[in-house]
Amino acid sequence: xxxxxKRNFKIExxxxxxxxDPKYAEKTWKVLEHAIxxxxxxxxxxxxxxxxxxxxxxxxLHKHGEKxxxxxxxxxxxxxxxxxxxxxxAQGDLFLEELNRKWGEHTKALQMIRDILxxxxxxxxxxxxxxxxxxxxxxxxxxxxxxxxxxxDRQLNTILELIHKERTGEVINRGLMRNITKMLMNxxxxxxxxxxxxxxxxxxxxxxxxxxxxxxxCCDCGEYLKKAERRLNEEMERVSQYLDAKxxxxxxxxxxxxxxxxxxxxxxxMENSGLVNMLVDDxxxxxxxxxxxxxxxxxxxxxxxxxxxxxxxxTGKQLVTDPERLKDPVDFVQRxxxxxxxxxxxxATAFNNDKAFQNALNSSFExxxxxxxxxxxxxxxxxxxxxxxxxxxxxxxxxEIVLDKVMMLFRxxxxxxxxxxxxxxxxxxRLLSGKTVSDDAERSLIVKLKTECGYQFTCKLEGxxxxxxxxxxxxQGFYASQGFEAGECPTLAVQVLTTGSWPTQSSAxxxxxxxxxxxxxxxxxxxxxxxxxxxxTWQTNMGTADLKATFANGQKHELNVSTYQMCVLLLFNSAxxxxxxxxxxxxxxxxxxxxxxxxxxxxxxGKNVLRKDPMSKDIAEDxxxxxxxxxxxxxxxxxxxxxxxxxxxxxxxxxTRQQVEEDxxxxxxxAIIRVMKARRVADYNNIVMEVTKQLxxxxxxxxxxxxxxxxxxxxxxxxxxxxxDRKLYRYLA
Amino acid sequence: MHKSGRGHRDKVQQFMxxxxxxxxxxxxxxxxxxxxxxxxxxxxxxxxHIRTVTxxxxxxxxxxxxKDPYVDMILVDGITLLCNDLQVDPQDIxxxxxxxxxxxxxMCEFSRQEFIGGLQFLxxxxxxxxxxxxxxxxxxxxxxxxxxxxxxxxxxxxxxxxQKSLAxxxxxxxxxxxxxxxxxxxxxxxxQFLQVRHNKAISRDTWSQLLEFAKTVDLQLSxxxxxxxxxxxxxxxxxxxxxxxxxxSHQN
Numbered sequence: 005x006x007x008x009x010k011r012n013f014k015i016e017x018x019x020x021x022x023x024x025d026p027k028y029a030e031k032t033w034k035v036l037e038h039a040i041x042x043x044x045x046x047x048x049x050x051x052x053x054x055x056x057x058x059x060x061x062x063x064x065l066h067k068h069g070e071k072x073x074x075x076x077x078x079x080x081x082x083x084x085x086x087x088x089x090x091x092x093x094a095q096g097d098l099f100l101e102e103l104n105r106k107w108g109e110h111t112k113a114l115q116m117i118r119d120i121l122x123x124x125x126x127x128x129x130x131x132x133x134x135x136x137x138x139x140x141x142x143x144x145x146x147x148x149x150x151x152x153x154x155x156x157d158r159q160l161n162t163i164l165e166l167i168h169k170e171r172t173g174e175v176i177n178r179g180l181m182r183n184i185t186k187m188l189m190n191x192x193x194x195x196x197x198x199x200x201x202x203x204x205x206x207x208x209x210x211x212x213x214x215x216x217x218x219x220x221x222c223c224d225c226g227e228y229l230k231k232a233e234r235r236l237n238e239e240m241e242r243v244s245q246y247l248d249a250k251x252x253x254x255x256x257x258x259x260x261x262x263x264x265x266x267x268x269x270x271x272x273x274m275e276n277s278g279l280v281n282m283l284v285d286d287x288x289x290x291x292x293x294x295x296x297x298x299x300x301x302x303x304x305x306x307x308x309x310x311x312x313x314x315x316x317x318x319t320g321k322q323l324v325t326d327p328e329r330l331k332d333p334v335d336f337v338q339r340x341x342x343x344x345x346x347x348x349x350x351x352a353t354a355f356n357n358d359k360a361f362q363n364a365l366n367s368s369f370e371x372x373x374x375x376x377x378x379x380x381x382x383x384x385x386x387x388x389x390x391x392x393x394x395x396x397x398x399x400x401x402x403x404e405i406v407l408d409k410v411m412m413l414f415r416x417x418x419x420x421x422x423x424x425x426x427x428x429x430x431x432x433x434r435l436l437s438g439k440t441v442s443d444d445a446e447r448s449l450i451v452k453l454k455t456e457c458g459y460q461f462t463c464k465l466e467g468x469x470x471x472x473x474x475x476x477x478x479x480q481g482f483y484a485s486q487g488f489e490a491g492e493c494p495t496l497a498v499q500v501l502t503t504g505s506w507p508t509q510s511s512a513x514x515x516x517x518x519x520x521x522x523x524x525x526x527x528x529x530x531x532x533x534x535x536x537x538x539x540x541t542w543q544t545n546m547g548t549a550d551l552k553a554t555f556a557n558g559q560k561h562e563l564n565v566s567t568y569q570m571c572v573l574l575l576f577n578s579a580x581x582x583x584x585x586x587x588x589x590x591x592x593x594x595x596x597x598x599x600x601x602x603x604x605x606x607x608x609x610g611k612n613v614l615r616k617d618p619m620s621k622d623i624a625e626d627x628x629x630x631x632x633x634x635x636x637x638x639x640x641x642x643x644x645x646x647x648x649x650x651x652x653x654x655x656x657x658x659x660t661r662q663q664v665e666e667d668x669x670x671x672x673x674x675a676i677i678r679v680m681k682a683r684r685v686a687d688y689n690n691i692v693m694e695v696t697k698q699l700x701x702x703x704x705x706x707x708x709x710x711x712x713x714x715x716x717x718x719x720x721x722x723x724x725x726x727x728x729d730r731k732l733y734r735y736l737a
Numbered sequence: 738m739h740k741s742g743r744g745h746r747d748k749v750q751q752f753m754x755x756x757x758x759x760x761x762x763x764x765x766x767x768x769x770x771x772x773x774x775x776x777x778x779x780x781x782x783x784x785x786h787i788r789t790v791t792x793x794x795x796x797x798x799x800x801x802x803x804k805d806p807y808v809d810m811i812l813v814d815g816i817t818l819l820c821n822d823l824q825v826d827p828q829d830i831x832x833x834x835x836x837x838x839x840x841x842x843x844m845c846e847f848s849r850q851e852f853i854g855g856l857q858f859l860x861x862x863x864x865x866x867x868x869x870x871x872x873x874x875x876x877x878x879x880x881x882x883x884x885x886x887x888x889x890x891x892x893x894x895x896x897x898x899x900q901k902s903l904a905x906x907x908x909x910x911x912x913x914x915x916x917x918x919x920x921x922x923x924x925x926x927x928x929q930f931l932q933v934r935h936n937k938a939i940s941r942d943t944w945s946q947l948l949e950f951a952k953t954v955d956l957q958l959s960x961x962x963x964x965x966x967x968x969x970x971x972x973x974x975x976x977x978x979x980x981x982x983x984x985x986s987h988q989n
Contacts, residue, residue, distance in 0.1 A: 715969060
């Protein structure tokens with residue numbers, strides 16, 4: 005109580021000496037001891053913090069810290085023993101609750117005690133290196149309660165039992181659990197780990213081991229994975245709800261091991277529901293789940309990937325070697341594209357666009373596409389179908405998408421030079437018959453090929469387009485220069501093809517009919533007039549003609565025919581009946597082609613403008629042909645020409661392949677020379693390796709062929725064997 | 738200058754007569770062999786750079802004897818006559834060795850330079866000397882290095898002028914001849930294989946590599962290396978041998 009009046013403050017030294025009451029320490033302690041009791045008996049409200057603090061302070065000051073400290077230990081321990089008994093006495097469910105409650109009380113008491121004894125904590129405890137009060141309190145709790153023999157096991161078992169109950173579907177008191185585990189954590193990480201976590205993990209492991217065994221016997225793959233996923237989520241939720249966060253990776257690891265890793269192989273190979281079935285049925289959800297779950301385990305993804313690869317290779321192999329499929333090239337390619345789309349979707353949707361899976365997909369495709377040596381031809385035929393006006397025909401935007409997809413297949417081809425050969429043939433047919441769906445689409449594909457394979461691949465193809473354009477200009481110039489009246493002679497449209505850019509076809513020239521010879525010669529004269537030093541040869545196996553026909557029954561039709569067909573038909577302007585032999589003599593068309601030509605004119609319903617005697621399908625030398633005066637068709641314009649590109653016959657295929665093999669020889673030699681020029685000396689294996697690398701964008705060279713080329717080069721003295729080591733080859737400058 | 742005793746002088750004379758060498762060379766050789774005639778011959782003949790002086794008149798005579806009446810070359814008739822004089826069969830392999838020494842361009846003909854130059858080198862200017870040299874020349878075939886040279890020479894010599902490769906029939910004939918001297922058990926299989934599977938001319942590389950093959954690869958082909966940069970014909974030959982069970986295949 006300070007006086008009401010104002011005073012000047014003076015600080016005086018302690019005037020009176022403090023009594024060294026020998027019983028002082030004991031007395032003070034008694035006060036504190038009493039206080040502790042009261043605190044534990046929930047009677048703290050009657051205490052004066054300030055007084056207790058002062059007492060503790062004085063004790064320490066007068067060097068009685070030791071007494072205070074040990075007194076504290078004794079008192080607390082006594083109380084804890086009491087508490088322990090009360091907890092032990094709790095029955096059944098109340099056990100944990102009691103434990104929890106007492107713990108709460110204890111910590112509260114501890115706080116108060118610590119506050120009171122704070123001076124001791126800061127001075128005596130530090131200098132004598134004793135455990136600080138709060139920590140001391142925790143340790144005493146640990147030793148007397150948690151680790152007491154009657155409580156320790158019971159506590160653990162109770163907790164584990166509750167968790168087990170929850171796993172089997174019962175609801176438990178999570179708040180209580182949380183408090184208990186928090187308590188253990190507060191007592192120290194090692195307490196938490198030894199007294200709870202480790203046994204928890206062990207029990208969980210055997211629980212999941214048993215459960216997974218059960219599931220695997222009665223569930224199919226998809227169901228099992230769902231269950232596994234559910235359990236995994238459960239455990240993670242459990243951790244977040246009432247376990248320490250550090251337990252999460254450990255428990256998930258247990259579940260992953262027991263439920264996934266131990267049964268991976270069995271799951272993936274499960275009959276009727278395993279990976280293969282999921283892939284076949286496009287079960288994106290199941291696949292995604294599998295991907296995510298297996299991703300948690302080492303080698304999990306590898307397992308999926310390997311099985312997917314072998315399945316894909318197997319299906320792919322069947323696709324390309326099935327004889328039924330091979331009958332329709334366009335369908336063949338379409339199926340390949342569909343398969344690619346399917347797997348692209350699977351990888352994007354279910355496998356998270358995983359690059360490793362993409363690579364597996366690519367390598368599988370590369371493997372089986374090249375199992376069929378006709379793949380390049382078929383792909384070209386597919387492109388042909390998409391770009392050809394008369395056929396299915398797709399609109400421009402779709403064409404672009406289709407072409408991009410085709411380019412993907414193209415990249416897988418090992419023998420790209422064979423594709424080039426067929427592509428050239430088909431493109432030539434499309435250009436010359438004027439049937440390409442869109443010039444832009446054609447050029448766009450060529451650009452894509454150029455990007456993929458380099459300029460050399462496409463320069464000739466571009467030459468073809470140039471020729472077409474130039475021919476248009478030439479025709480304009482021609483007609484401008486002639487200035488003649490329409491109707492005077494047949495209208496001529498000429499395409500001038502540069503040899504070398506276009507696919508080579510041996511053409512035996514046939515006799516052109518008189519009706520058109522005039523204008524043909526005029527053109528030849530005009531062209532050679534403006535381009536001296538060139539040679540023009542009519543390619544009679546490639547042209548078309550539009551003829552106006554009047555039949556004896558009065559029917560008028562316009563016929564669109566090939567050049568050969570025109571030559572044959574015009575003969576009938578001056579003769580009624582002609583034998584096959586006579587026709588051959590007059591037109592000089594090669595007999596194979598003539599036979600096909602006559603068949604197309606006389607043996608096809610709806611287009612039989614000629615009549616054949618006898619009516620058989622085969623053409624014999626003595627068969628007599630005449631105009632079919634009874635010919636009728638509901639169409640005015642009739643197309644009889646045979647120009648559409650088709651799958652090659654067996655002998656044609658052999659010939660094409662032979663040509664390609666021949667073309668490869670100089671390419672291989674050029675590559676060998678390049679390699680040897682750079683290296684000067686090399687052995688056989690190195691040469692093969694380098695040459696293969698150089699040519700890989702076009703084809704895969706056969707090592708035996710490379711050897712033969714080397715020997716040919718030795719003979720022509722480009723290379724020699726090294727004198728010292730016969731295994732080395734040397735470049736001869 | 739030693740005083741040569743009478744016995745020595747005789748020997749020197751004999752030596753000179755037989756080898757056609759100079760007196761100096763004769764004395765050298767005899768001294769080196771301690772005045773034993775046979776030893777002296779060995780010494781003399783194993784020193785190829787000892788040029789014996791040949792009488793160019795004799796050489797001309799010899800050449801003219803064999804030369805064709807219309808052309809300045811020795812052709813088939815001349816060679817037949819030569820063989821007669823030497824008492825050897827025209828198919829005898831020693832003719833090949835002779836051609837090799839002469840560096841003859843083509844079989845069945847010798848140019849003036851080839852003939853005379855070759856004989857000069859060999860130290861021959863009479864038919865007798867020629868005959869005497871024959872056994873020596875046959876022995877040269879036993880020398881590894883010389884055999885290889887002769888073998889490789891044979892390719893250029895046996896092929897048609899202006900051709901790069903050797904016709905198969907000729908090649909087979911030459912191989913039969915050569916591998917009779919230096920035995921190679923697979924030669925018959927090789928020739929058969931070529932006739933059945935190849936039926937085309939033989940390149941120089943194949944020719945020369947075949948000798949290496951015969952020398953290095955054993956009869957069971959156990960040390961045949963697929964990566965050994967052998968010509969492809971030889972690779973095919975190995976395949977042929979294993980296919981037909983002539984040799985057991987090895988899983989390398």
